[in-house]
Structure formats: structure tokens, C-alpha cells
Amino acid sequence: MPDPSPSPIRVVIVDDQAMVRQGFGALLDAQEDVSVVGSASDGSEVVELVRRTRPDVVLMDIRMPRMNGLDATRAIHAMPGLAHPRVLVLTTFDADEYVFSALRAGASGFLLKDATAEDLVSAVRVVASGEALLAPSITSRLIADYAARPAPRDTSAVLSLLTERELDVMRLVATGQSNAEIAEGLFLSEQTVKTHVSRILAKLGLRDRTQIVVAAYESGLVSAGG
Known part of the structure; x- marks a missing residue:
């Protein structure tokens, strides 16, 4: 049926x-x-x-x-x-x-x-x-807005919750890459990238990928043009 x-x-x-x-x-x-x-x-x-x-x-x-x-x-x-x-x-x-x-x-x-x-x-x-x-x-x-802002506050304590690989994934999410693109760039499976994204959300108390982008720029993990 x-x-x-x-x-x-x-x-x-x-x-x-x-x-x-x-x-x-x-x-x-x-x-x-x-x-x-x-x-x-x-x-x-x-x-x-x-x-x-x-x-x-x-x-x-x-x-x-x-x-x-x-x-x-x-x-x-x-x-x-x-x-x-x-x-x-x-x-x-x-x-x-x-x-x-x-x-x-x-x-x-x-x-x-x-x-x-x-x-x-x-x-x-x-x-x-x-x-x-x-x-x-x-x-x-x-x-553009984040590029014009003062230097971000020190959020090293928050980012220290993430592993190096999770930081790599967070940077790429912040640039707008899809899970498939991140997987190809980091030589990972797409399912592994999804798992990393889920762990980033859980560790930082974020709701979705949009908030990952905001958090990445606010923390200074990613900067405009860099």
C-alpha cells in the first residue's frame, strides 16, 4: 500500500x-x-x-x-x-x-x-x-555591514567549544557554501558535514544556518573579504 x-x-x-x-x-x-x-x-x-x-x-x-x-x-x-x-x-x-x-x-x-x-x-x-x-x-x-563595524568582541571562549574541523565548517557556512560544496572542499561526506553543522548549532545554541553566518561574523571567525 x-x-x-x-x-x-x-x-x-x-x-x-x-x-x-x-x-x-x-x-x-x-x-x-x-x-x-x-x-x-x-x-x-x-x-x-x-x-x-x-x-x-x-x-x-x-x-x-x-x-x-x-x-x-x-x-x-x-x-x-x-x-x-x-x-x-x-x-x-x-x-x-x-x-x-x-x-x-x-x-x-x-x-x-x-x-x-x-x-x-x-x-x-x-x-x-x-x-x-x-x-x-x-x-x-x-x-558589507560587518566590514564597517568596529573590531568584534573577544568570543574565544565561545568558539573554544568547537573543534578545528567544526570551525572549518562554520567558516564555509558563513561564506554561503552548501553542505555538498563544503563536503567537496574538505574531502568529507555530505552526511559528515551535516553532522558537523548540527553540532555547531547545538554547541553554540543557534537555531539554523542563518544564525551561524551572523555568529561567524560577530565573533570575528570570518571577516569581509577574508
């Missing part, structure tokens, strides 16, 4: 523009593996909506009245007794001042609102699978 089809990815859309909510909703509902289970026009509505609908992914606008996407992301991840959904932040600005704070608040990725329909659907699937996602222009912004 064939295995039953997997449950669709449950998505909540949060945006203060009705046309955006309706457009994204129609696009995602047209996918066989995605189901839009709710929408909200303001970040202040999303906590109760998430509690009620239990989505896998929240598409979060970053600039909204009353409660912005940053505060809403924090509120979602502060909810006790609930499997927290993955938050994919949608923004019009690739140089948004909220990018770094939202990553620290628990966002799993960023996508610009001018992305193609195919990119949006793919992004939902990527973050739902447990991976992290950053638009290329956002990654460039991350690197």
Missing part, C-alpha cells in the same frame, strides 16, 4: 497590504504541497493567529503599523509550549535596518518582495524543511 501523501506546508501570511496578502495567498494555495491557513494585517494579530492555526511557516512583512515584523517574530518565539514556526521575512528593502535584529530574534530567512513567484514558493519550501534562506542581496548587505 503506498505511503500517504505528506501533510501540506501550513502557511500564515502577515502583511499590512490586503493586495499583497491576497496575491501571496492565491499563489501559495495553488501549490499542491502548501496550504494557507490564515492571514493578518498587523504584527499584533499574529501571536494569537499562530497559536490557533499552528503554521509551519509565517511569511512576515517587516514594516507594519502598531507592531512591526521584528517585534512579532520575537513574540512568536517567546510563546511557551508551542512548536515555533519558521519565520520568513518579506521586505521591500535589501538594506533594511531590521535585518540583523530580526535574524537574532529568530527569523529563518529574508526574501525581497520583488522576488519571482517561483522564488517565493521555493523559499517557503526551503525554510519549512529546516534550512535557512537569505536573498543574495541580503547576504551582501550582511558582509
